[in-house]
Amino acid sequence: MNHFSYAVRLCYDSLIKCRFYVLAENDAAGISYLDKERVIVVVRVVAGSAKGRPLKSVPGMGTRPTTDKVKEAIFSMIGPYFDGGAVLDLFAGTGGLGIEALSRGMKRAVFIDMEPKSIDTIKANLKSTGFEADAEIYRNDAGRAIKALEKRKAIFDLVFLDPPYRMKNGDALMMEMAARGLLGADALIVLEYESSYSYPEEVSGFRHLRTAKYGETAVSIYEYNRTEEPADEPGKEGTTHEN
Numbered sequence: 001m002n003h004f005s006y007a008v009r010l011c012y013d014s015l016i017k018c019r020f021y022v023l024a025e026n027d028a029a030g031i032s033y034l035d036k037e038r039v040i041v042v043v044r045v046v047a048g049s050a051k052g053r054p055l056k057s058v059p060g061m062g063t064r065p066t067t068d069k070v071k072e073a074i075f076s077m078i079g080p081y082f083d084g085g086a087v088l089d090l091f092a093g094t095g096g097l098g099i100e101a102l103s104r105g106m107k108r109a110v111f112i113d114m115e116p117k118s119i120d121t122i123k124a125n126l127k128s129t130g131f132e133a134d135a136e137i138y139r140n141d142a143g144r145a146i147k148a149l150e151k152r153k154a155i156f157d158l159v160f161l162d163p164p165y166r167m168k169n170g171d172a173l174m175m176e177m178a179a180r181g182l183l184g185a186d187a188l189i190v191l192e193y194e195s196s197y198s199y200p201e202e203v204s205g206f207r208h209l210r211t212a213k214y215g216e217t218a219v220s221i222y223e224y225n226r227t228e229e230p231a232d233e234p235g236k237e238g239t240t241h242e243n
Contacts (some may be wrong), residue, residue, distance in 0.1 A: 043096055046072050047080065048103030050129040055096050058121045065094045066162065066192065070214050077210060077221055078158070078188050081105045085157035088112070088149075088182070090142050090173070095122035095135075097160040097190070102131045106158065109135045112145045142173060150180040157184045162192040171203045178205045178224060187224040192217060 043065045045053045057065055066074075074097075082105035089098030092111040102109050109131070111122050119139050126132045138145050142163070159177065161170050170191045177183055189206065191199060195218040201208040206222040213219075 043068055043071075043094065045096075045100055045103050045129060047075070048100070048105065050099070050103040050131070053129050055094055055099065055125045056121050056128075058094055058115070058118050060117065064162075064165075065096055066217075070192075070217055070219065071096065071100055073212065073214065074190055074192075074219055075100065075104060077212070077219075078190060079104055082158075086110070086155065086184075087158040087160070088154075088156040089160045090145070091161065091163045092122055092137075093118055093162065095125050097162065098135070099125055099129055099131060101158060101160075102134055103129065107134065110149070110154065110156075111135060111137045112140060112142060113137075114139065114141050143176075146173070146176055146180060146182065149182055154182060155184045156182055157187050159183070159187065159189045160192070161189060165194040165197075168193075168197060171199055174203055174206060174222065183224045183226075185224070185226050189222040189224065191220045191222065193220075194218065 043055045043057065045051055045055065046068050055065070082101065084105065084107040086108045087098050087101040087106045087110070089095060089101075089109060089111045092098060092113045095111050098109040098111050113119060113122065116139065119137060122137055123132075126135050126137075138148070140148065156177075159174075159182075161173060163170060163173075170193060174189055174191070183189075188209075193199065195213045195216055197218070199211075199220055201211075203222060205225060207225050209221040209223055211218060211220040
Protein backbone atom coordinates (compact mmCIF):
# COMPACT_ATOMS: atom_id res chain seq x y z
CA MET A 1 0.00 0.00 0.00
CA ASN A 2 1.48 3.38 -0.98
CA HIS A 3 1.77 6.36 1.37
CA PHE A 4 -1.21 8.21 -0.06
CA SER A 5 -3.65 5.29 0.13
CA TYR A 6 -2.44 4.49 3.64
CA ALA A 7 -3.03 8.12 4.60
CA VAL A 8 -6.58 8.06 3.23
CA ARG A 9 -7.39 4.86 5.10
CA LEU A 10 -5.90 6.23 8.31
CA CYS A 11 -7.98 9.39 8.03
CA TYR A 12 -11.11 7.36 7.36
CA ASP A 13 -10.53 5.00 10.28
CA SER A 14 -9.93 7.93 12.64
CA LEU A 15 -13.00 9.84 11.42
CA ILE A 16 -10.77 12.87 10.86
CA LYS A 17 -11.32 15.30 7.97
CA CYS A 18 -7.83 15.35 6.51
CA ARG A 19 -6.75 18.10 4.15
CA PHE A 20 -3.11 16.98 4.20
CA TYR A 21 -1.13 13.81 3.80
CA VAL A 22 -0.92 11.80 7.01
CA LEU A 23 2.30 10.14 8.00
CA ALA A 24 1.79 7.14 10.26
CA GLU A 25 4.34 6.89 13.06
CA ASN A 26 5.37 3.40 11.98
CA ASP A 27 6.19 4.69 8.49
CA ALA A 28 8.48 7.51 9.52
CA ALA A 29 10.87 6.90 6.63
CA GLY A 30 8.31 8.52 4.35
CA ILE A 31 9.02 11.92 5.84
CA SER A 32 12.09 12.17 3.59
CA TYR A 33 9.92 12.96 0.59
CA LEU A 34 6.86 14.51 2.22
CA ASP A 35 6.79 18.19 3.08
CA LYS A 36 7.17 18.32 6.88
CA GLU A 37 4.73 21.22 7.08
CA ARG A 38 2.06 18.98 5.58
CA VAL A 39 2.62 16.02 7.88
CA ILE A 40 0.14 15.13 10.60
CA VAL A 41 0.90 12.28 12.97
CA VAL A 42 -2.35 10.68 14.10
CA VAL A 43 -2.20 9.90 17.82
CA ARG A 44 -4.74 7.84 19.72
CA VAL A 45 -5.37 6.63 23.25
CA VAL A 46 -3.48 3.34 23.28
CA ALA A 47 -5.22 1.35 26.04
CA GLY A 48 -7.80 1.45 28.80
CA SER A 49 -11.34 2.78 28.94
CA ALA A 50 -10.80 5.28 26.10
CA LYS A 51 -8.74 2.93 23.91
CA GLY A 52 -8.69 3.87 20.25
CA ARG A 53 -10.06 7.40 20.64
CA PRO A 54 -8.17 9.79 18.31
CA LEU A 55 -6.57 12.84 19.93
CA LYS A 56 -6.42 16.25 18.29
CA SER A 57 -3.00 17.76 17.65
CA VAL A 58 -2.07 21.31 18.58
CA PRO A 59 -2.24 23.48 15.42
CA GLY A 60 1.17 24.43 14.04
CA MET A 61 4.54 22.72 14.21
CA GLY A 62 5.70 23.83 17.67
CA THR A 63 4.35 20.88 19.68
CA ARG A 64 5.71 17.31 19.63
CA PRO A 65 2.92 14.90 20.57
CA THR A 66 4.31 11.72 22.11
CA THR A 67 3.75 9.03 19.49
CA ASP A 68 1.68 5.94 20.24
CA LYS A 69 4.82 3.79 20.02
CA VAL A 70 6.66 5.80 22.68
CA LYS A 71 3.53 6.12 24.79
CA GLU A 72 3.02 2.36 24.82
CA ALA A 73 6.67 1.86 25.79
CA ILE A 74 6.37 4.38 28.63
CA PHE A 75 3.28 2.76 30.13
CA SER A 76 4.74 -0.71 29.83
CA MET A 77 7.54 0.55 32.09
CA ILE A 78 5.41 2.33 34.69
CA GLY A 79 2.06 0.50 34.70
CA PRO A 80 0.60 -0.54 32.51
CA TYR A 81 -2.60 0.12 34.51
CA PHE A 82 -3.36 1.99 37.74
CA ASP A 83 -5.76 1.68 40.64
CA GLY A 84 -6.55 5.34 41.21
CA GLY A 85 -4.09 8.13 41.99
CA ALA A 86 -3.33 11.62 40.71
CA VAL A 87 -1.25 12.52 37.66
CA LEU A 88 0.40 15.81 36.69
CA ASP A 89 1.03 16.46 32.99
CA LEU A 90 3.49 19.36 32.91
CA PHE A 91 4.15 20.90 29.47
CA ALA A 92 1.01 18.99 28.52
CA GLY A 93 0.76 19.95 24.82
CA THR A 94 -2.14 17.82 23.58
CA GLY A 95 -2.69 16.28 27.03
CA GLY A 96 -2.05 12.86 25.52
CA LEU A 97 0.07 11.44 28.36
CA GLY A 98 -2.25 12.56 31.14
CA ILE A 99 -5.28 11.31 29.21
CA GLU A 100 -3.59 7.96 28.65
CA ALA A 101 -3.02 7.73 32.42
CA LEU A 102 -6.70 8.49 33.09
CA SER A 103 -7.72 5.86 30.55
CA ARG A 104 -5.53 3.34 32.35
CA GLY A 105 -7.00 3.97 35.80
CA MET A 106 -5.68 7.21 37.30
CA LYS A 107 -8.48 9.04 39.12
CA ARG A 108 -7.49 12.69 38.71
CA ALA A 109 -5.27 14.67 36.34
CA VAL A 110 -3.87 18.19 36.25
CA PHE A 111 -2.68 19.60 32.92
CA ILE A 112 -0.26 22.54 32.65
CA ASP A 113 0.68 24.46 29.52
CA MET A 114 1.47 28.05 28.55
CA GLU A 115 0.07 28.04 25.03
CA PRO A 116 -3.60 28.98 24.44
CA LYS A 117 -3.77 26.57 21.48
CA SER A 118 -2.58 23.75 23.71
CA ILE A 119 -5.19 24.61 26.33
CA ASP A 120 -7.94 24.49 23.70
CA THR A 121 -6.61 21.18 22.38
CA ILE A 122 -6.48 19.63 25.86
CA LYS A 123 -10.08 20.69 26.48
CA ALA A 124 -11.20 19.13 23.19
CA ASN A 125 -9.32 15.89 23.88
CA LEU A 126 -10.72 15.59 27.39
CA LYS A 127 -14.22 16.09 26.02
CA SER A 128 -13.81 13.52 23.26
CA THR A 129 -12.43 10.92 25.68
CA GLY A 130 -15.01 11.60 28.40
CA PHE A 131 -12.55 12.73 31.10
CA GLU A 132 -13.62 16.37 31.53
CA ALA A 133 -14.89 15.79 35.07
CA ASP A 134 -11.63 14.12 36.11
CA ALA A 135 -9.28 16.92 35.08
CA GLU A 136 -8.15 20.46 35.80
CA ILE A 137 -6.30 22.63 33.28
CA TYR A 138 -3.95 25.47 34.19
CA ARG A 139 -2.58 27.95 31.67
CA ASN A 140 0.74 28.87 33.23
CA ASP A 141 4.48 28.32 32.97
CA ALA A 142 5.85 25.31 34.81
CA GLY A 143 7.59 27.20 37.61
CA ARG A 144 4.60 29.35 38.58
CA ALA A 145 2.23 26.40 38.25
CA ILE A 146 4.33 24.37 40.68
CA LYS A 147 4.10 27.18 43.23
CA ALA A 148 0.33 27.44 42.74
CA LEU A 149 -0.08 23.69 43.19
CA GLU A 150 1.95 23.85 46.41
CA LYS A 151 -0.51 26.42 47.80
CA ARG A 152 -3.36 24.05 46.97
CA LYS A 153 -1.49 21.22 48.75
CA ALA A 154 -1.68 19.06 45.64
CA ILE A 155 0.13 15.70 45.75
CA PHE A 156 0.79 13.52 42.72
CA ASP A 157 1.58 9.84 42.24
CA LEU A 158 2.73 10.23 38.64
CA VAL A 159 4.31 13.20 36.83
CA PHE A 160 5.01 13.59 33.13
CA LEU A 161 7.75 16.09 32.25
CA ASP A 162 8.04 16.71 28.52
CA PRO A 163 9.55 20.20 28.20
CA PRO A 164 10.60 21.69 24.85
CA TYR A 165 13.90 20.18 23.76
CA ARG A 166 15.66 23.53 24.18
CA MET A 167 14.97 23.34 27.94
CA LYS A 168 17.34 21.18 29.96
CA ASN A 169 15.89 21.74 33.45
CA GLY A 170 13.90 18.56 33.96
CA ASP A 171 16.00 17.46 36.94
CA ALA A 172 15.70 20.91 38.56
CA LEU A 173 11.91 20.76 38.20
CA MET A 174 11.89 17.31 39.80
CA MET A 175 13.81 18.60 42.83
CA GLU A 176 11.57 21.66 43.09
CA MET A 177 8.42 19.55 43.10
CA ALA A 178 9.92 17.35 45.82
CA ALA A 179 10.96 20.36 47.92
CA ARG A 180 7.46 21.85 47.65
CA GLY A 181 5.76 18.63 48.76
CA LEU A 182 4.01 17.84 45.48
CA LEU A 183 5.13 14.21 45.27
CA GLY A 184 3.57 11.26 47.05
CA ALA A 185 5.59 8.41 48.47
CA ASP A 186 7.22 6.44 45.63
CA ALA A 187 5.83 8.85 43.01
CA LEU A 188 7.05 8.15 39.49
CA ILE A 189 8.54 10.82 37.21
CA VAL A 190 8.58 10.28 33.46
CA LEU A 191 11.08 12.67 31.87
CA GLU A 192 11.01 12.91 28.07
CA TYR A 193 13.78 14.76 26.21
CA GLU A 194 16.01 14.84 23.16
CA SER A 195 18.03 11.63 22.84
CA SER A 196 21.26 13.52 22.10
CA TYR A 197 21.11 14.93 25.65
CA SER A 198 21.73 13.00 28.87
CA TYR A 199 20.27 13.68 32.30
CA PRO A 200 22.21 12.39 35.31
CA GLU A 201 21.16 9.10 36.84
CA GLU A 202 21.85 10.60 40.26
CA VAL A 203 19.19 13.21 41.07
CA SER A 204 18.90 14.15 44.74
CA GLY A 205 15.83 12.58 46.33
CA PHE A 206 15.16 10.23 43.40
CA ARG A 207 16.10 6.75 42.28
CA HIS A 208 16.78 6.24 38.58
CA LEU A 209 14.85 3.22 37.31
CA ARG A 210 15.45 3.18 33.58
CA THR A 211 16.37 5.16 30.48
CA ALA A 212 15.33 4.16 26.96
CA LYS A 213 15.80 5.82 23.57
CA TYR A 214 13.38 5.82 20.64
CA GLY A 215 14.95 7.63 17.70
CA GLU A 216 15.19 11.33 18.58
CA THR A 217 13.31 10.81 21.87
CA ALA A 218 14.72 9.59 25.18
CA VAL A 219 12.69 8.68 28.26
CA SER A 220 14.04 8.40 31.80
CA ILE A 221 11.98 7.02 34.68
CA TYR A 222 12.69 8.13 38.25
CA GLU A 223 11.08 7.12 41.55
CA TYR A 224 10.78 9.62 44.37
CA ASN A 225 12.44 8.48 47.58
CA ARG A 226 10.82 10.38 50.43
CA THR A 227 13.33 9.12 52.97
CA GLU A 228 16.10 11.04 51.20
CA GLU A 229 16.00 14.80 51.61
CA PRO A 230 16.15 16.53 48.22
CA ALA A 231 18.70 19.29 47.65
CA ASP A 232 17.51 22.86 48.11
CA GLU A 233 15.65 24.02 45.02
CA PRO A 234 17.23 26.74 42.92
CA GLY A 235 15.82 30.16 43.78
CA LYS A 236 13.84 29.17 46.97
CA GLU A 237 6.72 28.36 40.86
CA GLY A 238 -12.64 20.23 34.00
CA THR A 239 -11.56 23.76 35.20
CA THR A 240 -9.26 26.18 33.47
CA HIS A 241 -7.18 28.54 35.61
CA GLU A 242 -4.84 31.39 34.79
CA ASN A 243 -2.47 32.37 37.60
